Amino acid sequence: MMAAKRGRWQVLNFTVLVLISLIILFYFSPGFKQELAVAQTEEIEPPLMPAGEPNQQSSAYDFHSAVPAAAGTIAEDYFQDAVFIGDSRTTGLQLFGGPTEAIYYTATGLKVDTISTKPVVASGKQKITIMEALDQHKFDKIYIMLGINELGWAYSDLFIKTYGEVIAELKKIAPAALIYVQSILPVTKKKSLQDNVYNQQNINKYNELIQQMAAEQQVYFLDAAAAVKDDEGYLPSAATTDGIHLNPAYCQLWFDYLQQYYLVGTTGGVVKDAS
Amino acid sequence: MRRKICLSWVMLLMLLAAGCGQSSKLNLQAAECAEVLWERIPFTDTLSAIDEQMSMVLYPVDEKDVAAQQVYVSTGATAEEIAVFEAVDAAAAERLKEVVLQRLAEQKASYADYLPVELPKLEDPYLRVTGPYVIFCVSGHNEKVSKEVEQLLYGNEEG
Numbered sequence: 001m002m003a004a005k006r007g008r009w010q011v012l013n014f015t016v017l018v019l020i021s022l023i024i025l026f027y028f029s030p031g032f033k034q035e036l037a038v039a040q041t042e043e044i045e046p047p048l049m050p051a052g053e054p055n056q057q058s059s060a061y062d063f064h065s066a067v068p069a070a071a072g073t074i075a076e077d078y079f080q081d082a083v084f085i086g087d088s089r090t091t092g093l094q095l096f097g098g099p100t101e102a103i104y105y106t107a108t109g110l111k112v113d114t115i116s117t118k119p120v121v122a123s124g125k126q127k128i129t130i131m132e133a134l135d136q137h138k139f140d141k142i143y144i145m146l147g148i149n150e151l152g153w154a155y156s157d158l159f160i161k162t163y164g165e166v167i168a169e170l171k172k173i174a175p176a177a178l179i180y181v182q183s184i185l186p187v188t189k190k191k192s193l194q195d196n197v198y199n200q201q202n203i204n205k206y207n208e209l210i211q212q213m214a215a216e217q218q219v220y221f222l223d224a225a226a227a228v229k230d231d232e233g234y235l236p237s238a239a240t241t242d243g244i245h246l247n248p249a250y251c252q253l254w255f256d257y258l259q260q261y262y263l264v265g266t267t268g269g270v271v272k273d274a275s
Numbered sequence: 276m277r278r279k280i281c282l283s284w285v286m287l288l289m290l291l292a293a294g295c296g297q298s299s300k301l302n303l304q305a306a307e308c309a310e311v312l313w314e315r316i317p318f319t320d321t322l323s324a325i326d327e328q329m330s331m332v333l334y335p336v337d338e339k340d341v342a343a344q345q346v347y348v349s350t351g352a353t354a355e356e357i358a359v360f361e362a363v364d365a366a367a368a369e370r371l372k373e374v375v376l377q378r379l380a381e382q383k384a385s386y387a388d389y390l391p392v393e394l395p396k397l398e399d400p401y402l403r404v405t406g407p408y409v410i411f412c413v414s415g416h417n418e419k420v421s422k423e424v425e426q427l428l429y430g431n432e433e434g
Contacts, residue, residue: 088351088389089351091351092350092351094329094332095323095325095329095332095348096323096325096350100328104332107385108351108382108385108386108389109385109388109389109390122335149389240350240352241319241320241321241350241352242320242350242352242353244351244352245349245350245351245352246350247321247323247350248323
């Protein structure tokens with residue numbers, strides 16, 4: 001009787017030992033680790049926004065700094081509730097590789113003052129201004145880039161005051177939206193040296209004003225210029241035919257940057273890969 | 276009676292010949308036409324082909340009117356552009372032409388303030404509607420465009 005009981009204990013112990021060994025072996029096998037790694041890279045939780053409503057001041061976020069690089073590249077569906085506002089350069093982004101599901105309110109020669117006066121958005125058989133369109137259609141993310149066409153203005157403080165008023169109006173229209181104010185993209189060195197208006201010195205000056213205004217308005221400054229500038233801060237000559245407008249390859253670089261520098265608000269997105 | 280039959284035969288043959296001639300004359304591929312213009316016209320800017328979804332943004336045509344289309348656009352540095360449409364029929368081609376004219380009007384309004392130096396190209400673009408085809412090219416080289424289009428439309432004509 002005792003011998004039979006001891007035998008059963010030995011079988012049980014042996015079974016437990018085998019099970020533990022199998023679990024250890026399975027865990028340390030390369031296949032298991034690989035599957036785990038794939039699962040981790042495919043479904044990383046996106047980085048969270050500072051607490052509170054996106055437009056509200058948060059002690060966790062430094063609005064004086066440009067939006068930092070995120071942990072991974074965001075999938076294109078992040079932009080499905082986004083609107084891009086800008087001039088002909090943003091039209092280029094739309095045509096040459098920008099997010100296809102986003103909405104674009106762009107116009108050649110658009111400026112901070114004409115955004116409220118120039119009817120450029122189709123609404124039925126009519127055209128309405130961008131501000132009117134934003135009043136009619138709500139977006140969770142607003143990307144705006146303006147300024148290159150205003151470089152010739154006599155007073156830069158008038159430019160930034162008007163731009164600040166535009167941003168204040170955007171906040172009023174879409175209080176919960178993430179508002180990204182993008183820096184003005186650079187021009188080529190050749191263009192810069194030849195042009196009294198469209199030169200890098202003026203762009204750098206405007207970009208400083210824009211970053212400062214974004215901080216005052218508590219919206220996110222996105223240094224999109226960093227996506228396409230060379231070591232000297234200019235747009236490479238290979239990027240353009242006129243020194244200003246980007247070709248498709250550089251529009252793609254711009255979009256790549258947007259997929260790496262973002263914040264996640266109420267509507268997030270899936271990070272495709274961890275960097 | 277015999278004379279009437281002969282006359283009918285002659286008329287039928289003439290109609291068939293005219294029909295054959297017409298079909299051989301108008302045999303254009305939208306993509307090929309646009310590509311030929313893109314390759315052979317000396318544009319100032321580098322034009323790029325865009326897909327149908329993007330073409331619809333610039334040319335909001337009724338999809339039911341279009342059998343084929345190809346659009347090339349500038350980077351924004353110039354107003355240069357190529358748009359070739361094959362409509363489902365001649366009536367649809369007229370509707371497509373109206374969309375092209377609307378695009379032209381918008382471009383004129385934009386460039387008048389932004390880059391007036393491009394206005395002459397927009398004031399005198401190449402626009403041709405032939406059968407189901409609408410061929411539009413803003414280049415400042417209309418003679419050359421016309422020559423290329425003629426070649427494409429009638430160059431391969433046989434007999």
